Amino acid sequence: MTRRACTPVFILSTFFFSAAAAEPVDAPAPDDGVIRIGERKPDEIYSYGYRTRTALDVGSAVTVITAEEIEDRQYAFVADALKESPGLALARNGAAGGFASARIRGGSSGQTLVVIDGVIVNDPSAPQGGFNFANLDVADIEQIEVLRGPQSLVWGADAIGGVVSIRTKRSGAPASIFLEGGSRGTVRGGATLSADRNGAYARATLSGxxxxxxxxxxxxxxRDAFRSLAASFSGGAPLGSNAELSLQARVGDSHADIDGFPPPLFLFADTAEVEDTTDYSVSARLDHRSGERYQGALTLAYAGVDRRNLDLGVETFAATGDRLTANYWGAAKITPTLSIEAGAKAERTAAKVSGVDEDASSGAVFALAEFKPTTRIVLSAGARRDEFSNFDGATTSRVAGVWTVLQSGENAARLRASWGQGFRAPTLFELNFDQFGVIPNPDLQPERANGFDIGVETKTGALLFRAAYFSQRVRDQIDFDFAGGGYFNIDRVRSRGVEVEAEWSAGEMFEARLAYSLIDAKDRTTGLEILRTPRHSGSATIVLRPMPALSLSSTLAFNGRENDFPTPNASFVTLDLRAAYALTDTLELYGRIENATDSQYQDVSGFGEPGASVFAGMRVRL
Known part of the structure; x- marks a missing residue:
């Protein structure tokens, strides 16, 4: 371990163990030591491991977007919901249907791991293994969590910037439908059926x-049209009093008109090209408990993506990628203050690009200890080892702590800190494929990162405030070298910054939210700013509820100037306006104006963005 890496660990250890020594020895953590299956609290998150935790216990910065917020903001796709998350830059190639990628704390899109119901859904056939958020509808989503900072201890490869974890719904109204329409001939709708009995449940959703x-x-x-259709299913049942079996499945199909680089000038312009995409995942999980202090889970999962580009009916590009995973995780309550988690994972990934097949396998083990010496302190530390069939393995570790300095009624103050390592494995595309003039590089090695953050959270009456400082370094970052015509371990990236969130409410009638991010992310090899990561970004949202049935809200979002290719993107401001009115307990009407000021901007260099857009719809719950 380098001296630079040791420094944050020493600071964290000194700070939290000094706090523990100064803290009065309370009773054991407010927990009876019993690990229960199927229980859930409103503040639980799933992005940190296989066991639910409260957001306050993980030691990392995390943003949680609930189903209620998704509905209130009238988001259509996950990409829309992620835009206001601090520390995250969302870039989409034009309007609906354009490729959408998420970059966390200056990391590349391939350094953001995306998980749906515990299943990793990053595309193995994509050049850097990222995930396309363009086609992921919010119709059946319960919660979106953005966990920032290196998270390879639990999730392994690709979690350098952080993790976007998505949880679908398991319960709700027996039947519900929604339908909306608006500008440019847009129509969107969906229907859900749900049932539960004696602990068993089933839920199916169709949206388009x-x-x-x-x-x-x-x-x-x-005009480049877009259409999508998605279906999802979740179901589960208890197997006696100490086990539960759950199943999840989802499939999405989309068709998007795209533009390209037609001859003779080969400049980005109108073409007749289209892109057809099908993505899918299925998983089965068996949770079990032995006695009162041990819980385990065995998960089998399969996910894949199938992409085809056609020009006037002639196939110009085809790619498929899939991932088969098996893992086991267990958590044991050793004492009322100490718990140990451990797990093992086996995975096979495969990709086929324009007729060229490649595959790889990997395995991993990890262990994590969590110690609660008092009711106000949570400490955790762990390590992980990953082995790969096509290059050297990687060892990662992480330490974190949370200290509740003050807890009195509605007032609280907490400090948290974490240090962790991450890595990203070279993708099958980077290692092997020769497409569009790209030269394959079988000698690539994993990207490696380490980073730390320290944050504070205070709550005083109706005011909630969060702030965090982070610093992260990546070495051997894989990037495309336009001069060399391929991917190389050429970059060293340093990113650091500040994330601030504030919320204030006056009962049910008024609430305000502010979010701001400063991200200083540079390629230390070239001295240039990282692509598509604005130095300054933020948003302000105001919600008014003059009567119980009526909700009015607005969001002003700012995106600062950012580096891009071939030209930088200028800063821009957008304003969204929303209204919703519940006619009855089962029927609600809603409407919104997106980009109400008709701002002209580019989110990705060369791609157009829609101007002012108006939508109206209805929701029915039976």
């Missing part, structure tokens, strides 16, 4: 959208 769209190319004139 179609729109006439705008030109993908900013200087184009033709």
């Amino acid at each position: 959208m179609r729109t006439g769209g705008i030109s993908r190319a900013a200087d184009g004139t033709e």
